[in-house]
Amino acid sequence: MDYKAAGAPKPAKGTPRHSEHNARGTEKNPLNRKDDKAALLARMKAAAKAKKG
Template sequence: MDYNALGASKKGGKIPRHKEHNAPGTDKNPFGKRPSKEELIARLKAKAEKSSK
């Protein structure tokens, strides 16, 4: 049986169902406001040190 000829509707593709609240480009997280790698590493080290105490 040729199921392609039945004319079944296709899904909408890979469109997300909702938008993230903190997606890049929004009011809370505008483009160009990402922290540098050094800032991220410093924050991770501080958190690891705090949790190890």
């Protein structure tokens, strides 16, 4: 008897069950968008300064 073939088939691996709301390549988050590191750093510094007092 072939015990390997017994039981339920294994599900496909590596495929997401749903698409992410902020996935790259969508209308809200295009692939050619450039993340602005300077703006991010400025926001982080402002948040740290506001938290400090």
